[in-house]
Amino acid sequence: IEDIYPCLPVQEGLLFATLKDPAAYMVQLSVLIEGPLDPTLFQWVWEQTAQSQATFRTRFLMGTSQRPDLNLQVVATKFGAQWTTGDWQGQSIEKAEAEFTLHEREKGFPRHRPMIKFGLFQLAPQKYKYIVSAHHAILDGWSIGLMTQSIFGYYSGKVPPPTISFKEVVTHIKSQSVEKAAKFW
Numbered sequence: 001i002e003d004i005y006p007c008l009p010v011q012e013g014l015l016f017a018t019l020k021d022p023a024a025y026m027v028q029l030s031v032l033i034e035g036p037l038d039p040t041l042f043q044w045v046w047e048q049t050a051q052s053q054a055t056f057r058t059r060f061l062m063g064t065s066q067r068p069d070l071n072l073q074v075v076a077t078k079f080g081a082q083w084t085t086g087d088w089q090g091q092s093i094e095k096a097e098a099e100f101t102l103h104e105r106e107k108g109f110p111r112h113r114p115m116i117k118f119g120l121f122q123l124a125p126q127k128y129k130y131i132v133s134a135h136h137a138i139l140d141g142w143s144i145g146l147m148t149q150s151i152f153g154y155y156s157g158k159v160p161p162p163t164i165s166f167k168e169v170v171t172h173i174k175s176q177s178v179e180k181a182a183k184f185w
């Protein structure tokens with residue numbers, strides 16, 4: 001374990017819904033990649049991106065018997081990627097993708113594993129479908145752009161610049177006065 005810190009209130013709300021419905025707040029991003037791609041390098045790039053971003057290595061601990069109100073983010077030192085790879089050549093791509101994404105939504109995220117999973121499927125020579133399934137508690141619209149920059153940076157041999165740690169964001173938000181915020185709004 002690299003670090004432990006509290007969940008943000010918005011994360012708690014998102015995660016609570018997931019306890020009832022494994023697909024709740026699961027974001028699925030599907031990208032068509034055309035051109036030469038080294039699948040082994042692509043997976044390695046993801047490992048590098050995850051190692052540089054603690055949110056991808058985060059698991060959530062929702063309460064304990066002694067402290068049911070204490071919800072924590074537990075950052076693992078190693079990523080432990082959940083990859084599915086396959087060959088969809090000669091199949092209906094739409095049907096294969098629909099079945100895969102539905103299956104991922106039904107499974108949800110295994111407890112104590114990262115809340116992000118990947119699929120990479122060959123559609124034709126030099127044509128791939130890349131699918132990311134992530135929980136909204138770790139990935140939002142803004143961070144998708146950062147994630148994409150990091151991935152393609154590593155893939156092209158450039159180490160992306162460091163970013164602010166999510167722990168710093170949590171610490172800042174938790175240090176804010178609830179009373180002042182209530183008055184402001």
